[in-house]
Amino acid sequence: MTGGRRALCVVDDDADIREVLSDVLTFAGYEVILADDGQSALERLRARKNGCRLILLDLMMPRMNGWEFRRRQLADPALASIPVMLLTGAGTAAKAIDELRVEMTIEKPFDLDALLASVAHYCDCAT
Numbered sequence: 001m002t003g004g005r006r007a008l009c010v011v012d013d014d015a016d017i018r019e020v021l022s023d024v025l026t027f028a029g030y031e032v033i034l035a036d037d038g039q040s041a042l043e044r045l046r047a048r049k050n051g052c053r054l055i056l057l058d059l060m061m062p063r064m065n066g067w068e069f070r071r072r073q074l075a076d077p078a079l080a081s082i083p084v085m086l087l088t089g090a091g092t093a094a095k096a097i098d099e100l101r102v103e104m105t106i107e108k109p110f111d112l113d114a115l116l117a118s119v120a121h122y123c124d125c126a127t
Helices: 015-027 038-047 064-077 092-102 111-122
Strands: 007-012 030-033 054-057 084-088 104-107
Touching: 007 015, 007 038, 007 111, 015 030, 015 084, 015 111, 030 038, 038 054, 038 064, 054 064, 054 111, 064 092, 084 111, 104 111
Parallel strands: 007 030, 007 054, 054 084, 084 104
Antiparallel strands: none
């Protein structure tokens, strides 16, 4: 499920981060799907008919954290191929890249220009 040419999912329990990312990404022309934890993200992604190009994922969240979300995402054939970019301040970036098989990590606090460039790589260049 890699349709939705410019759709991406932001999964973070911090409402301020979700709001800022939603505003910035929407202004840049992306369709943004918001989720406050891994369980909500799985539900929203599974319900989409047009797919998603990228998931921006926080690791530390209540209910279902990023580690469990990624495990379940990889086990779901409809979602497994969606690339994941971690947004983390947990200092576990190197370990997470290997264990979670993510494309990259962006440490919080992040630079919005760098984030937009990384998002563009997955959402604008993917076929």
